[in-house]
Amino acid sequence: MKKFLTVVKREYIQRVRARMFIVSTVLLPIIMSLFGIVPAIILNIDAGGPLRVAVIDETGKMYAPLEAAFEEEKSDEQATQQASPEPGMSNPTGRNVPRVASPEFALTEVKTEGRSAEDVRAELEQKLRTKQLDGYLYLPGDFITTGRAEFFNNNPGDMWSRGILHSRLTRAVRDQRLTEAKVDVETRKDLFKGIELDTVKIGDGGQERDSGGSFLLVFGVGFIMYLAILMYGQVILGAVIEEKETRIAEILFSSVKPFTLMMGKLVGVSLVALTQLCIWGVAFATFALYGVSMLMSRGIPAKIPNIPFSHYIYFGLFFLLGYFIYATIYALVGSMVTTAQEGGQLAMPIILILVVSFYLFLPVSRSPDSAFSFWVSMLPFSAPIAMLVRIVTQTPPFWQIALSLLIGFSTVLLIMWFASRVYRVGMLMYGKRASLPEAWRWVRQA
């Protein structure tokens, strides 16, 4: 045990002291926030001026509502940007318009003035060619009934503008149809009023309100797990290979059992990961609390999700389980290879398994009591997410939770034991990467 702690201590202190750790602790949040901000900025870059679109309106009624639709959208956007991002409010009409700065349109109506449609179109096409115009919209006389229009432009690859034009036109024609059906503005507003759907969970203690906070937390736990594995899996791999590359392994094995060494390394690196996550967690929490207090001071109520205390413990336990299950696989890969590069390639499938088990979220949340959900919440690789989903939806009997944890943590130990045997035999035959059957033979041989 003392030797185990010695290994843990070395692993921890050496890594936390390293410049890399300090730099990544500070830089990662910055990079992450940049990832959030930069795409939004790029999408908002308005490369050209507004899109110059001419409209040939043969119905004679559509141009005004279309222009109105563009105006309305603009004011809607400004409204949603000011409102707090309360779910259910942001998208009252349910249109799936992307929430980025929409390309601006400059509409002009082209009157036929007695000329034939062909003449007008020929003239507009000429303008398109000479770049005086970016596109023109042709609304035939029967457009209101058929809903069939044509958009000619130089740049058919611009899906974005096309989508926006489509949705505005839809809105305009709908408004026009309603006007023709003699529906007044007030009735219209009432008809399109959005609804609010509250999810209410029936717990053992009667009704509890639960606005998806637990779900969000499960998602958060899954995400942090994913992040931790992604960042620290490679570190564990490197830590396991370190003694092979520096050729210290044999000295160590004359003092400490391979299993102790491997567990020490795993725990040491994991504590480093935990330290980093805690630093970020505290920073984030301070930030969030500041944000909440800001909202409160402005009179906007901020709800802290109503989650039973036991759930927090389960979140912690299953997070650790999920992290360790995947981390041990990295350790196992590390025990089989001789260089970190080799290990990186072999580790790819691990991420795949992680992603797949993440998506089990959906079927399990739909029917948390099914046999399928039971089995995936027992399987060590998918248990962390699946069991958490079950816990927040329909909490399974305690024995199932305990069993899932037991299976999971036993698997961790088993993999580590397996890895330490592969490691020892692999170390005694330097410079050779183990194929799976070889690794199996080594395990029996050691």
Added chain:
Amino acid sequence: MAANQITVKVDRVCKSFGDFAAVKELSLTVRAGRVFGLLGPNGAGKTTSIRMMVNITAPDSGSIELFGRKIDSELQNRIGYLPEERGLYRKMKVVDQLKFFAELKNVRGKLLETKIDEWLARVKLSEWKNKRAMELSKGMQQKIQFLTAVLHDPELLILDEPFSGLDPINTELLKEIVLDLKRSGKTIIFSTHQMEVAEKICDDICLINRAEKVLEGSLRELKSSFGRNSVAVRCEGGDGVLDDPSLVSKVVRHVDEVQALLAPGANAQTLLHRLVESGATIGKFEMVEPSLNDIFITKVTEHQ
């Protein structure tokens, strides 16, 4: 420690990797307080044998006893092992590394600090105490590696090619330390294929070749049992005599003298007589003990 006490007892140990037999039926005893040379050509099975003695691998059959007990991980704390494959943590400070390796032998605390200082002074690396390993030269690193094996004051020290790559001055320094440790009652197993070094510090030797033991015993006894069948000659003329295969089986010419191995059945007196007869001027004619190197080569060739 009594001289007849046995530190390591290896009894009919076998170890193979797949179809390859690395060690076959090896038995040997290492007496306490002596320097035991485990000798053999590359790939003879020295390292595998040592790994079994320090409990890194288990033998397929046979048994190994240390200090009269069957080997286990507890006993590992009483061994200092310097493997042939060795290294240091590149980014760790010298003092931290030494502490780490000692703690893995369950030695810790204040005393350890003073011990580290003492040992660093002894190998003349005191001013490197707080440097990272990567800043040290290869020779310095080797001395630090040597310290990791002796720092916890082990009763049994196992050194696998400890001097490879060291310059003569440092080799001498470490050799002195090894002999000092022997004088203070430690048992030392010394594995090498450099016979000149082994000859100077070993009390007992065991020669293994192709996974099998070829020879074991005290170096002195082995040498005398080999007999004085070698003559060092310095003379002018008389070349024809030395080339006579009925008298001399092998001639090794050094810079200023010739070493002649007598043919079976020949005797030194006859050789001297024939040389005088041939009119050679004799500067030196001396019966010499075979060197360990000669024994090694003879035995290994015989065995093959």
